[in-house]
Amino acid sequence: MLLPDLYxxxxxxxxxxxxxxxxxxxxxxxxxxxVYLQCSDDDKK
Structure with a gap:
């Protein structure tokens, strides 16, 4: 019984x-x- 349960x-x-x-x-x-969008927003500023 233990083997089928294990499988x-x-x-x-x-x-x-x-x-x-x-x-x-x-x-x-x-x-x-x-993170990419946040970096893009920082670049726009």
């Missing part, structure tokens, strides 16, 4: 890690975009 946990962790990676990538992109 299901591993497959779940793979999906979880993938979701976390996607979310982190999106957040990183937003932060980079925000």
């Amino acid at each position: 299901s946990d591993i497959s779940w962790m793979k999906f979880l890690n993938l979701d976390v990676a996607i979310v982190m990538a999106v957040l990183a992109s937003l932060v980079i975009l925000f």
Whole structure:
């Protein structure tokens, strides 16, 4: 009974890690975009 649970946990962790990676990538992109816009605003001044 322990083995199937272990396999299901591993497959779940793979999906979880993938979701976390996607979310982190999106957040990183937003932060980079925000910083880029802030720098652009500073250049306009």
